[in-house]
Amino acid sequence: MPDDLTTRFGDDALILGHRLSEWCGHAPALEVDLALANIGLDLLGQAQFFLGLAAEAEAKGRDADALAYRRTEDEFRNCLLVEQPNGDFARTIARQFLFSSWQELLFHGLAQGDDKRIAAIAAKAVKEVTYHARFAADWVIRLGDGTAESHRRMEEGLDWCWRFTGELFAGDAASLRPEWDARVNGVLAEAGLPPPNPVRGITGGRDGRHSEHLGHLLAEMQYLPRVYPDAVW
Amino acid sequence: MPSGEIILAGLPQAELSARVFGALAMIPDPEIPVISLFDLGIIRELRAGTPPILIITPTYSGCPASIAIQQSIRAALDDAGLAEVAIKTELAPPWTTDWISTAGREKLRAYGIAPPESAAERLAQKDTQPAFCPQCGSANTAEISRFGSTPCKALWRCHDCAEPFDRFKCI
Numbered sequence: 235m236p237d238d239l240t241t242r243f244g245d246d247a248l249i250l251g252h253r254l255s256e257w258c259g260h261a262p263a264l265e266v267d268l269a270l271a272n273i274g275l276d277l278l279g280q281a282q283f284f285l286g287l288a289a290e291a292e293a294k295g296r297d298a299d300a301l302a303y304r305r306t307e308d309e310f311r312n313c314l315l316v317e318q319p320n321g322d323f324a325r326t327i328a329r330q331f332l333f334s335s336w337q338e339l340l341f342h343g344l345a346q347g348d349d350k351r352i353a354a355i356a357a358k359a360v361k362e363v364t365y366h367a368r369f370a371a372d373w374v375i376r377l378g379d380g381t382a383e384s385h386r387r388m389e390e391g392l393d394w395c396w397r398f399t400g401e402l403f404a405g406d407a408a409s410l411r412p413e414w415d416a417r418v419n420g421v422l423a424e425a426g427l428p429p430p431n432p433v434r435g436i437t438g439g440r441d442g443r444h445s446e447h448l449g450h451l452l453a454e455m456q457y458l459p460r461v462y463p464d465a466v467w
Numbered sequence: 468m469p470s471g472e473i474i475l476a477g478l479p480q481a482e483l484s485a486r487v488f489g490a491l492a493m494i495p496d497p498e499i500p501v502i503s504l505f506d507l508g509i510i511r512e513l514r515a516g517t518p519p520i521l522i523i524t525p526t527y528s529g530c531p532a533s534i535a536i537q538q539s540i541r542a543a544l545d546d547a548g549l550a551e552v553a554i555k556t557e558l559a560p561p562w563t564t565d566w567i568s569t570a571g572r573e574k575l576r577a578y579g580i581a582p583p584e585s586a587a588e589r590l591a592q593k594d595t596q597p598a599f600c601p602q603c604g605s606a607n608t609a610e611i612s613r614f615g616s617t618p619c620k621a622l623w624r625c626h627d628c629a630e631p632f633d634r635f636k637c638i
Contacts, residue, residue, distance in 0.1 A: 251529075265612035265622060272614040279529025283558070354559035359528055361561060361638040362618075369613045 238311065240291065240352065241301070242440060244284030245312035248302055249448070250333060251277030252455050253320060262323050269369060273330070276362040283355045303459035307448045314439040315398035317448040321391065324377055324384070328391035331370035335417050336402045338363045339410045371421045378425025385426070392422075392430045400435030484513045487521060490547035497535045498617050501578040504536060508566025511557070520553045524562045527618040564637050576601050581623065581634040598634045600625035610634075 254274030261267035285298035296304070315333055320326045341363055344356035377388040403411045422429060438444065458465065478486075494504045504510050504523075511522040523540065525533050537554060544552050564583035567575075572582035581598040597606045605627035612622040620633040 265614070268616065268622075269612055269614035272618050275529035275531065275618060276527055277529065279525070279527060283528060350559070354557075354561075355528075358525075358558045358561040361563075362528060365613060365636070365638075372613070 240284045240288040242311045242313075243352075243355075244281045244288055244298075244301070245310050246316050246333075246337070247277040247284065248281035249310070249312045249451065250316035250329075251275070251281060252451060253316065253318075254326075254330075256320055257326065266323075270326075273366050273369070276359070276366070280355065280359045280362075283359075284352075287351055287355075299459070303456045307444050307452055308442040310439075310442065310444065310448060310452075312439055312444075312448075313398065313401050314436060314445055315395060315402065317439070317445060317451060318395065318398065319447055321394065322387060324387035325391035325394055327370055327373045327377065328388065328395045330366065331374050331421070332392075332395055332399055332418065333402075334363055334367035334370050336399075336410065336414055338367045339413055339417075340407065343410070374421055374427070375425040378422070378427040388425070389427055392427065393433075396430035397433040397436050401437040401439060404437065404440065480513075480515045483515075483519060486547065487513050487519075487544070487549055487552060490543050490549060491540060494539050494543055497532045497539070498619075499575070499578070499580065501574045502567075502571045504540070506568045506571025506574065508568065508571075509536070509562060510540075513552075518551050518553045520555050522555055522557050524557055526562050530618055532617075562638075564635060567635075575635060579632060580620065581632060583635040583637040598623050598632075600628060600630065601632050602630045603628040608632075 251274040254270045254277070257270040258267065258274075261270055281302070282298050285301045289296045289298055289301050315329060318325075318329060338360060341356040341360040345353050345360055347353050347356070374388060374392075377384040379385075403414075419429065488505070488510075491510060492503065492505060496502050496504060496507050507526070509524050509526060511524055514520040514522055521540070521544070523537070533556075537556075540554060544550065544554075565585060567583065575582040579601050581601050598608050598610075599606055600608055600623075603625060605625055607626040608623050609626065610621060611624050611631065615622040615633050619636055621636050622631065623634045624631045
C-alpha cells in the first residue's frame with residue numbers, strides 16, 4: 235500500500251475532480267459549467283502531485299497514473315463524501331461546500347508542516363481551495379436564501395451529505411473540527427438554513443471500505459487505460 | 468554525449484543565463500499569447516550545475532497548459548543549442564500573480580483582460596476589489612462568475628460600456 239496520507243489527499247482530490255467533470259455540459263448555466271470544470275481541474279492537478287509522492291514512497295515502479303488507473307476500489311483511500319453521486323445541483327454544492335471548507339483548513343495546516351514536499355503542494359493548493367470554498371459558500375447562501383424550492387433543495391442536499399462529514403475529522407484531523415463548525419454554521423446562518431439534522435455517521439473510505447458508487451465511478455474513469463493498457467496519444 | 472555539453476560546461480553562469488533567458492524571452496503563454504512566459508513569472512531561475520537546471524513553476528495545480536509550456540520551453544532550448552539544460556518543475560514558493568511583470572500587466576490590459584492588482588494595491592483595497600474595465604476604464608463593474616475561460620481568470624462585466632470581460636484572478 236502506498237503511503238497513507240498522500241494517498242488519502244490524492245484520492246480525495248482525484249475522485250471529487252472526476253465527479254465534478256461529470257457536470258461538464260450539464261450544469262444549470264454556462265458560468266457554473268465553467269466553474270465546476272475549473273474546480274475539477276484544480277483537484278486533478280492536486281491529485282497528480284499527491285499521488286506522485288505516494289507512488290514514489292511506495293517504490294514499486296508505479297507512477298501517479300498507475301495509482302489512479304490501476305487500483306481497485308478497495309485500494310482507494312478517499313473519504314466517502316467525495317464519491318457520492320452528484321445528485322441535483324444543490325447536493326453537488328453541499329458536498330463541495332462541506333469538503334472545500336475542510337480541505338482549506340487542512341491545507342493551511344499542512345502548508346506549515348514538517349514534510350517539505352507535502353507542504354509545497356498544500357501551500358500551492360490552498361490558494362485554489364480558498365476559491366472553491368468561497369464559490370460553494372456563495373451558492374449555499376444564494377440557494378438557501380433564494381426561492382422556497384431552492385431553499386428546500388439546499389437543505390436536503392446538506393442533510394444528505396452530513397452523514398459523511400464525521401469521517402473527515404478522524405484521528406489528527408479532529409483538531410480542525412471547531413473552526414470548520416464555526417465556518418459552516420456561519421454560512422448556514424447567512425443562508426437562512428437550519429443546522430443539518432443529526433445522523434449516524436458513515437465511515438470506511440479511509441480503510442478502503444467504499445460505497446457501491448465508487449466502483450461505478452472507477453469503471454468509467456479507468457475504462458480506457460484498462461482496455462488499452464499502453465495507449466498513448 | 469551532446470556536443471552542447473562541452474561548450475556549456477566552460478561558460479560562466481552569467482553568460483549561460485543570458486543565453487538561456489534570451490532563448491526563452493519570446494515564448495508566449497499558450498492560453499494568453501500576448502504575454503510571454505517571462506511576463507507571467509513562471510520561469511523562476513537557472514540553477515548552476517551539471518547539467519544546469521531551469522526551474523519553472525505552474526500557475527495552477529491543474530493548469531492544462533503546463534505540458535504545452537514545458538514542451539515549448541524544451542523546443543526553444545534545443546533550437547538554441549541548449550539541449551543540455553534540464554527543466555524542473557518546483558511548487559515552492561507557490562506562484563502568485565504578484566510575479567506578473569509590469570509590462571505583462573499592460574499587455575493583458577491592452578488585450579482586453581483586466582490585470583491582477585499588485586500586492587500593495589490589494590492591501591489598500593482590503594476585500595473590495597473593483598476591477599477596471601479593460602475596454603473603457605470604468606470601475607462600475609461586477610463579477611458574473613468567480614471562474615472564467617481558464618483557471619487563472621474570472622468573468623466580469625462593465626455596467627458602463629456593457630461589455631463582459633475576463634479578469635485575471637489574484638492569487
